[in-house]
Amino acid sequence: MLVIQSALINAGVAIASWLTFATLFSNSSLQWRVFFSAIVLALCFFIPETPRWLVSRGRHEEARAVIAQFADTTEDDLLVEGQLQEILDNVKEENLNETSWSDTFHNKSEYCLLRSLAALYTSMRSFADVDSLSSDA
Structure with missing residues (x-):
């Protein structure tokens, strides 16, 4: 990968x-x-819109159609029903514990700074790798 x-x-x-x-x-x-x-x-x-986005907007039938299209099967298939139910459960659970991106950085945990520094380091390494490929050095 x-x-x-x-x-x-x-x-x-x-x-x-x-x-x-x-x-x-x-x-x-x-x-x-x-x-x-x-x-x-x-x-x-x-x-097409993702089934997850469609479910989060309450458009369940369209989500069912998209899942069936991706699975190359009919909308009545058990695979489609299972996938749709899994997405419904995940969206419902996420709505119960709704957070924002700012909570990631305002967390009082001792690991918050370490997580932020690790993300910053990873991002900077990625930029450095791409830049080193295109530089004249």
């Missing part, structure tokens, strides 16, 4: 480098941005 992630990061850096080269003589910085925006905009129309 890590190899796939690294390969995709390298592919992204390569695509960005080629786009920079292709728009080297343009006067506007908008040209390289239009390419990615057009791809994302075109693909957004083909991506």
Whole structure:
């Protein structure tokens, strides 16, 4: 799984480098941005909502249809019923213990600072790895 992630990061850096080269003589910085925006905009129309999001909005029948489509089966299948029930249970349980992202950093636990530092370190390492691939050194 890590190899796939690294390969995709390298592919992204390569695509960005080629786009920079292709728009080297343009006067506007908008040209390289239009390419990615057009791809994302075109693909957004083909991506269905996740069953979890649909259930959280109370759209259970649509969630059932999406699960059936992903499982390549009918909506009456036991697999679809089981998956939908599992999602319903998880969303119901999460709504009971609703928290926010700020609770992560305002926690009075002694491990809160350590968690934050570990996340910061991991993020910085990722940025350093990608930057080292594209630098001239």
